Amino acid sequence: MLGHVVFLGIFYIVLLVIVGTLSASVFRAARDFREHREEATCWQATFPDLPARERVCRHVFTGEFKHRICDQAFDCRQCQQHAALVAKRPADAAAQVDRYYHRGHAWAQPEPDGTVTIGLDPLGAALVAHPDSIELPAVGSHIQVNGAAWHLHKRGADVRILSPVDGEVVATGGPEERWFLKVKPDGGKLDARHLLRGAEIRPWMTREMERLHSALAPAGQAPTMADGGVMVDDIAAGYPEADWESICGEIFLQA
Amino acid sequence: MDSHLMPRGVRRCPLAQFLLWILPWCALLAFGLYGAGLCLVKGLNQTNMDNRFAFGLWIFLDLTAIALGAGAFFTGFLLYILKKSELKAVINSAVVIGFICYSGAVAALLVDVGQPLRFWFTFWHPNVHSMLTEITFCITCYLTVLCIEYVPIVLKNRKLRQIPSFLVFEFELHKSMPVLAGVGTFLSFFHQGSLGGLYGVLRGRPFAFREGFAIWPSTFFLFLLSAAAAGPAFILLTTWVVSKISGKQLVRAAVLPLLGRISGVLLIPYVLLKSVDTLVWIDRTAPARGFAAHQFFIWKPFGAWMLFAEILLFGLLPALILLRRHLRQSTGWLVSAAVLVCLGVTLNRFVLTLQTLSLPTLPFDAFLTYMPSWQETATFLAVVAYGVLIYSFSFRYLTLFPEEKDLPQPVRSHETERVVMEPVC
Numbered sequence: 001m002l003g004h005v006v007f008l009g010i011f012y013i014v015l016l017v018i019v020g021t022l023s024a025s026v027f028r029a030a031r032d033f034r035e036h037r038e039e040a041t042c043w044q045a046t047f048p049d050l051p052a053r054e055r056v057c058r059h060v061f062t063g064e065f066k067h068r069i070c071d072q073a074f075d076c077r078q079c080q081q082h083a084a085l086v087a088k089r090p091a092d093a094a095a096q097v098d099r100y101y102h103r104g105h106a107w108a109q110p111e112p113d114g115t116v117t118i119g120l121d122p123l124g125a126a127l128v129a130h131p132d133s134i135e136l137p138a139v140g141s142h143i144q145v146n147g148a149a150w151h152l153h154k155r156g157a158d159v160r161i162l163s164p165v166d167g168e169v170v171a172t173g174g175p176e177e178r179w180f181l182k183v184k185p186d187g188g189k190l191d192a193r194h195l196l197r198g199a200e201i202r203p204w205m206t207r208e209m210e211r212l213h214s215a216l217a218p219a220g221q222a223p224t225m226a227d228g229g230v231m232v233d234d235i236a237a238g239y240p241e242a243d244w245e246s247i248c249g250e251i252f253l254q255a
Numbered sequence: 256m257d258s259h260l261m262p263r264g265v266r267r268c269p270l271a272q273f274l275l276w277i278l279p280w281c282a283l284l285a286f287g288l289y290g291a292g293l294c295l296v297k298g299l300n301q302t303n304m305d306n307r308f309a310f311g312l313w314i315f316l317d318l319t320a321i322a323l324g325a326g327a328f329f330t331g332f333l334l335y336i337l338k339k340s341e342l343k344a345v346i347n348s349a350v351v352i353g354f355i356c357y358s359g360a361v362a363a364l365l366v367d368v369g370q371p372l373r374f375w376f377t378f379w380h381p382n383v384h385s386m387l388t389e390i391t392f393c394i395t396c397y398l399t400v401l402c403i404e405y406v407p408i409v410l411k412n413r414k415l416r417q418i419p420s421f422l423v424f425e426f427e428l429h430k431s432m433p434v435l436a437g438v439g440t441f442l443s444f445f446h447q448g449s450l451g452g453l454y455g456v457l458r459g460r461p462f463a464f465r466e467g468f469a470i471w472p473s474t475f476f477l478f479l480l481s482a483a484a485a486g487p488a489f490i491l492l493t494t495w496v497v498s499k500i501s502g503k504q505l506v507r508a509a510v511l512p513l514l515g516r517i518s519g520v521l522l523i524p525y526v527l528l529k530s531v532d533t534l535v536w537i538d539r540t541a542p543a544r545g546f547a548a549h550q551f552f553i554w555k556p557f558g559a560w561m562l563f564a565e566i567l568l569f570g571l572l573p574a575l576i577l578l579r580r581h582l583r584q585s586t587g588w589l590v591s592a593a594v595l596v597c598l599g600v601t602l603n604r605f606v607l608t609l610q611t612l613s614l615p616t617l618p619f620d621a622f623l624t625y626m627p628s629w630q631e632t633a634t635f636l637a638v639v640a641y642g643v644l645i646y647s648f649s650f651r652y653l654t655l656f657p658e659e660k661d662l663p664q665p666v667r668s669h670e671t672e673r674v675v676m677e678p679v680c
Contacts, residue, residue, distance in 0.1 A: 004383045011392045017438055018399055021431045028427040029420070038423050045426035049411065049654070051264050052661045156259070158417070249263045255416065 039147025043162070047073040049255035053211065058103075058196060059085055061203040074103050074146060076194040086193075100195030101204070104162030104253050106149065110190050111182075116165050118149065119179040122231060123208055127251060128152045128159055129175070129234035136172040136180060143169060143183065145194065150180055155236055157245040159252050164195055208251065215250045216242060260414055260652050264660030267651050268501070277647055280640045287637020290630040291366045299369045301630040310608050312627040312635050313367045318450055318604035320356040320638070321394070322478070323597060326486030327353020327401060328443035331436035333517070341513055344506040347408050348497075348655040349490050354401040355645050359638040361398055366634055386449045386456065393446030400439045404432070408653050444479060451478025454607045461544035462551045463611040465536060473532045474607070480528065481600050484521035487514040488573075488596035495590050497650060503664055505656040512583040518596055519577025526570040533562065554622045557610050561602065569599025 032041045047055065057068040058076070064085055076082040099109040105124030109117045120128070135151040143149050149163035167183035174180065185191070196204055216239060236244055248254070256270045267273070294301045304311045330349040333339040342349075365371040377391045410416065410425040448471065454463040455472025465472040491514040498505045537548040552559040573592035582588040613623045627635070649655055 007383050007389075008381065011396065014396050014438060014442065017434070018396065018403070021434050021438075022403060022428075025424065025428040025431055028430070029424040032423050032427070033420070038419050041423045041426050042419050045411075045422045045429075046416075049657070243258060245259055246263055255263060255411075255413075 036142065037144075039144045039163075042148075043146040044073055046253075046255045050253060054250070054253060056207075058082075058200055058204070061196075061200050061207065074194065077191060082193070097197045100164065100190075100192045100197050101201055102162060102164035102195055103204075104146075104164075105208075105251065106161050106164045108164040108190065108192065108195060110192075114184065114188060115170055116167065116183045116185050116190050117179045118164060118181040118183060119173075120161065121205075123205065123212065123251070124161070125175070125178075126231050126233060126235045127212075127248060128154050128157075129236070130154075131175070134174060134180075136174075137169050139169050139172060141169050143167060143181070154248070155244040157248040159248045160254065162253060165190060212247070212251060215247045257652075260412065262413055262652075262654045262660070265503075265654075266664065273647075273651060277644060280643045280647070283640035284637050284644065287633045287635070287640060290633025291637060293630050294366050294634065295371060299367075301628060303626060303628045303631065308612050308623055308625045310612055311625055312631045313363045315605055315608045316363055316635050316638060317360040317367075318608060319601050320360045321447070321450065322482040322485050322600045322604060323489040324353045324356025324360075324486065325443060325447060325482035326488075326490040327356075327404075328397070328436075328439040329483050329486045329517075330490065331404075331432075332440040335433040335436035336440065341510060344510045344656060344658045345490055345494060345514070347653070347657065348494060349486075350401065350404045350408060351646060351649045351653075351655060352490060352493060354398075354405045355642040357394065357398045357401055359642055361394065362641070363634060363638055386453045390446050390449045390453065393442045393449070397439060397442040397446065400435050400442065403428070404435055404439075408649070408655075411654060412652055443482075447482040448475040448479040451475050451607070454611060457611070458544075459616055460611050460614075461541055461546045461616065462614050463607055464540065464544065465532065466540055473528070473535075477525065477529055477532060480521060480525040481603060484518050484525055485596055485600035487521075488518040488593040490514055491518070492590065492593040492597060493646075494656075495586070495593075497646075501650070503659060504662045505659050507658055507662065510658075511586075511589060512580075515577045515583045515589045515592060518593070519574050519583075522570060522574035522577065522596065526566060526574055529566055529570065533566070551610075551614055554614060557606075557613070561606060561610070565599060565602050565606065569595050569602060573599070 032038050052069055055069045057065055057070045059065045059082070060068055070079075072079045072082075099107045101107050101121060105121050105127075107119050107121050109119075111117055119125075131152040131154045133153045135153075137143060137150060143163040143166070145163055145166050147163050148160040150161050152159045152161065161180075165183055165185050167185040169181055170184050171182035172180065173182070212235075216235075232238060236242075239247075258267075261267050268276075290301075302311065327349045330342050330346055334342040334346050365374060368374065377388060378395075381388045381392075407425045407429050410421045416422050416425075451474035452467075452472055454460070455465040455467060455474035457463050463474070465474050467473045467475065491511050494505055494511060494514075541548045541551070549559070551557075552562070573595040576582050576588050576592040577596075582592075609625065613625065615622055
């Protein structure tokens, strides 16, 4: 009899562990939604699925590392390595800048009234110029760093723009205004440790342009680079056959 | 046309070519379902099995599929418990293979059991003295685990992941993978072993009967070891085959040799134990049951060559190949060795299932022969087709090899675009 109880008991414990594991996952997912952490969780789930070339650490741009993959999902606020490297930099390199850039091609500009204006950098703006539609968050809603700030639809591509800041939306704009959101940052002050600035921007943008050229190159052929000239306002118009969802996914960090 | 459903950063063949690929498999599946349907509606008289030959093609299929599907639990164990992170490159594929093998085996069992509507009897009225009860419990639980492990892979489909609740659930479920890998290992340890133990305890079948340790006959440990060795070899083989068919580099160059090495390291103790077990059986176990071992091998087409093939050709030889570093670096040697390992485990399951039942056990017994009916064969082929289809769809629309998008890919003719160069002047 004891043997039967032990035998069946073991398997019912296993069943309980399986059901418990599944239930715990459902519970944690529900808690993420309840505590409005779903955007951050989505980004945590997305980041490891990005190709390695998209997950390069910002300190590679400045030559501080030859090769390093970010292990903090682009949230340098949690990164001890980043803090240590910034501390080593000369003081003038950390001088005040007028705007900061997010790896997902949004910029954030602190305003004198304490709000932060958010827009798309030139590359991002040229990729989704003249969008078919825009979904902006409602005034009063809250956005999170690396969560979806707003969505644009263009030629079948649903592009979500990652938020560079944590905060409450106080105003919305659009492509004509050259900014999309004004946000009152959490804590009253912009924490920009995770955003690119100064000397990081040029090498990062050069790298992004290279990635765009690779993405736009016809399959099976080497990417070609423009010899001089300036970027057109609407890149999509120049590539009517391109899979725009894939190209936007590549540049706007969508897995 | 369906590129928006495929993982970003990978290329797949055109939809028409894919449909052409799956068409014959769909036809085979339909044919097999018809055969299985006949067995379910009209009964097991549609098969060539009877009360004397109760285990046939389907049980052989089940044992082989479960052994080859062991890569899922063993890869999960190495990755999540022993932190062998290189195996992240094949874990999704291993889970899909495991899911296919176990669900295919359970589907075949539902037909084989003859009364599929009473499948729950085994849970409600368990015969706790039977190893089959333990196997049923373990396989059912492990298939549940495999389904749960498959869910995150499906939820990461390019379209499904756009639904935030799916992605959040996937993320939270993925955190539990080490627990599920531990449960999978526990369950696999018992059911892989008990599938072998099932034969080892057959006192009335001296060809299969073995002595052992405590309540477990030696076949318990041999099945467990052989499955753990064959699982990684089967993953290696499928990865290579898929890579050849698709023309893509799916994993880094070091991953397949690593799988080969794992398989080789496990094969050595298996071959050693199998040899010792065979010698003990020849010298002591079989004579104690009133048989000289050579008597089992006089019935054609079975012969002693099968025993030597199992141990030397499909055991020792691939183990030696897989343990030599420079041979592992050669794709030809590596894949050949993996094929031999998989054939070895297949032959072992064939011998224990079919040869065991064929051989006479009493003086007035005759040597039994068995040839599966077309309905049995069709059902067998349906499981194969089902596996190919599930894997094909998974490969096309899900991320089975996460490293693929980071690797340089050769370009096939259908992927190139024609560019007309205009003369400069």
